[in-house]
Amino acid sequence: MTTVVFVHGTGVREPALTALVAHVGEALRRAAPHTRLIPCDWGTAHGAVLAAGGASIPTDDGRHRGLGTPADAAEEAGAATWELLYTDPFVELRQASAGSGPSGPVPPHEVPADAAIRRRLAELHMQSAELDGALQLTAVGRSGGALRALLDAPELVDAARAVDPVALAELTARAAIAHIIADASEAGDPLIPTASGRDAAVTALAGRLGGRLPGSDRGPTRLLLRAAVPLASRMAVRRRSAITHATHPAAGDIMRYLAAGAGHRVHLADLVLAQSPPVVLLCHSLGGVIAVDTLVERPLPHVELLVTVGSQAPFLYETDALPSLRHPKPLPSWFPTWLNIYDPRDLLAFVAKPLFPDHATDHPLSSGEPFPQSHSAYWSNPELYDTLAARLR
Structure with missing residues (x-):
């Protein structure tokens, strides 16, 4: 039986992770019955948190709600008008x-x-x-x-x-x-x-x-x-604290990984080594970056296939920002076969084959959704599981 290790993307925490893994696991079992899915929950142990409870977020001084001076109110009204004009x-x-x-x-x-x-x-x-x-x-x-x-x-x-x-x-x-x-x-x-x-x-x-x-x-x-x-920026300023608390795991996860990602990679490698081969890594978004770095740093013979979905690893490599591999150094010889799935409407998804022709194959897959919904719609697309099943048989 093939073990598929699911490496989630940015911002995913419980209870959403359990629900996502259950959905992906069921869909994968229907397409490829000989597989079992286990999660790599790196977010709980290594994900970003606001350690001081959001002390870095500016407080609401009321200016954007017309509670300041007349000059403040005039400035906010002008900014509102120009926001519409820029659009x-x-x-x-x-x-x-x-x-x-x-x-x-x-x-x-x-x-x-x-x-x-x-x-x-x-x-x-x-x-x-x-x-x-x-x-x-x-x-x-x-x-x-x-x-x-x-x-x-x-x-x-x-x-x-x-x-x-x-x-x-x-x-x-x-x-x-x-x-x-x-x-x-x-x-x-x-x-x-x-x-x-x-x-x-x-x-x-x-x-x-x-x-x-x-x-x-x-x-x-x-x-x-x-x-x-109908002002996006004014609403964003008004609700900045709530928005930052709601969204910081996604942005913070990326920054925290790039600054201190060794723990993420050890977490994934230990999980892989605890499984019986063969192992397939199924990775979304930042999870794909973590997996690529982990597989570059050390041989993991258990892993016979890397599958990245909506991942930024190729872009980070091309911009010389991938922690484990400086451009134009090639992937190591032990790196496994790489299937890279991307939705052309997903602006956070990149192609890998032009950069890694000896290891990577790109597979376009459309959900029909616009961005940013397209970045999360992969897991509801039956074509994803059919594509995986063809590679897992």
Whole structure:
């Protein structure tokens, strides 16, 4: 009989571990009756805990709930609006034109309402490096894509028919700056402007597009989204303590393992050596990293097959962060056959064969779920157990 040692992933603790092992064990027995499943519960002995009860978590001072000064409340309202703009830079332009009706063809004798601002946008597009400099972005040319998107946006046409040119310039400037900063953030730009730098860039850009000039009597156009508050960041700040307590095992497990993983590896090796061969390691997420490191550090002849599911071991190796094996050193000769299962929608799953062609085989498997659900949906997928059964016969 083949013993399958199940090495769980990050954040798994009792009673969830017992329920998960029971589900995986039953599904595996149906697909491969000659196997038995035993868990490697490294989380209880070596998983992360908040040793001081969460003393490192900032306390709630009430600012994000409007309980601070008027300036605090204004800052939070502005952050709320910009959170929405970073998600959808054109949302204000659409809201401004909500009652204007759809745009249609412009009569031949009529100048399009958006013609002036499009001309100014086109001129600015030729000087996008100047705008990048105003925002202090590290990647020169970042703003070009945002300005091109605005030039092609139907939202600009509809908004031009609904608001005056000054308001249109300011709405367009906010859309452009939101688009630029969102793109920079997504691209991993390490330098993002503060709110004051962002707002100064909006004012300068609005002036270039026909809006108010600094020092003019007219105030800035009101932020149209100020009342809209379905805010992920505000809710996260409000519930930071609860969220951190709930999620710290997952993130903390990774950091603790990378900092002090020797105990994890000894725990797994001792469990394997206590079994009669043959042994198969079935590992999820960080469990796959622990298994790879364990098998690199010492020969375990009992193990005839390593199966990793949604694992980051190949990525850690390629980034030279795998504790046991520095890139580009190869796997040792005693390393067993490796089946690496990944869901293309699982952003925490990586392929192994391009890095370890002599040992690893990659097997894509789709749950149909988006990320992050796809990272945990493997164990409900019958195809997983059929794939394992084919390798265990």
